[in-house]
Amino acid sequence: MTGPAILPFDEDSIAEAARLVLAGQPVAVPTETVYGLAADATDAEAVARIYAAKGRPSFNPLIVHVPDLAAAERIGVFDAAARALAEAHWPGPLTLVVPLREDSAIAGIVTAGLPSIALRVPAHPAMQALLRATGRPLAAPSANASGSISPTRARHVAKSLAGRIKLVIDGGATSEGIESTIVAATGGPLRLLRRGPVEVDAAEVAGGAIEAPGMMASHYAPSKPLRLDAREAAEGELLIGYGAVRGELFLGNTPVEAAARLFDLLHCADEADAARIAVAPVPGDGLAAAIRDRLRRAAAPRS
Template sequence: MASPVTRTLRFSPAAIAEAARLIAAGEPVAMPTETVYGLAADATNGEAVALIYAAKGRPSFNPLIVHVADLAAAEGIGVFDETARALAEAHWPGPLTLVVPLREDAGIAPLVTAGLATIALRVPAHPAMQALLAATGKPLAAPSANASGKISATRADHVRASLGGRIALIIDGGPCSQGIESTIVAATGGAPRLLRRGPIEIDAAEETRGIEAPGQLASHYAPSKPLRLDATTAEPDEYLIGFGPVTGTTSLSPSGDPIEAAAQLFDLLHQADAAPEPRIAVAPVAGDGLAAAIRDRLSRAAAPR
């Protein structure tokens, strides 16, 4: 994939229209929020989400925060109990991310949630991100707009220094008012749990660093069956997930495209886990970038538990 020429446009109706056009075409766009700049893509499009990881060079597939326009939109994607709804009503729009159970019919790409049954949702307060949500009519996955492992971007020039040449467009909305990532609270039943401290102080029952929170990867989704890596053929009791020249029961990407493979990864792992075969095998996934991230996720899924 050729490196794009990265343009920077000041926040305006015309800039939002161009950002919405790119989002509809499946490309990520750097956008200001009140916390940090985010790299936004259509959360219902797995290949668009894979391009976020490709641009960031993210070393593994963490669950991503999904930005929505309002609580009603959030409730169409996640299941809100009384606790979650009270937190949302008190702090949205604003720098609070709520982790709630994912609705089965939400239409969110599995890559967004890293295969988990929960989803991280936020209603941003920044007018530029709200304008883009209105223009696209889509939930937007948007991790911080910086190369993985680098300092989060709070100005458009920070984004350009980190991601210039990797993305097509940066919307410059000025400096972020908060400057640190959102508070993350899990509201999945019982008392809320603080997963990441941030601008909003929440009285949570406990503070944990769990697998539900973006950026806190430990061992995310793993199938219930034994998983064998680098398989070129299937044993009689295995469900083989192919890649490139290795055909299988199904394939991450028959053409060997890592973007397609990343978009399909968690969905195919779930399919394999539900299949009658007692074991799963996965073909070799060679290459750098997204291919390396896929291998990292698979190695974690295959680790003894």
């Protein structure tokens, strides 16, 4: 299996990485925590290719990297507590989950349909350079196959994602070596969602609804009953089609297209007049399996 190109961090490699990102392709780039697999957070299909490359088993919210607090505040709503944390720890290994602005232009697949967003201002010069070269917010989970060890060197990325991505920027070993601390500031007391390099005085959350990477639980689901593997709509249903099965709404013909449209179409179906939702079969492995996982969670009975 052909490995990705590994280029040392410099102006030329950042220019090539920016070209790929703006063409809708994910690239691996170091941060101070671990290497991230970065794609344009406003391009749903580009973000779907992150999931395809990682073989991610389900659609969890992704951390969006931005160059500074001003850029973060154009995407999320910061209260006084969130702003104080950002000013104290950014740039650095702290992720803040805040309410998402309606006019943010962030793709729905990034937040997994949630009304909040995970934001971070990284300290590493390579990620900062890529952010400024692209002029885009970058979704960037760890640059490794899902379930494998997080990468702290370029060679870890190349081994884990061989044949799945085109470029790794080599910035040497990461300084922190573990993923960022995640704190939710979405109203009420601060909540610690994931421990990491930054110590924060917040109430630790155990279990509950998923709000950020590293929390495996059911999250966004429509308010209406959802039927899976439907080939036609029953009375009172809105059908979301895929492939040969056409519906009032249509996911597309490939897993990348379907992943990119999934959350937006679930929201559209939830807001439509039909009392129930049906979704066509999405066969296949890899990204298709992740789509089916998300749909099973959305269709699960509420307790």
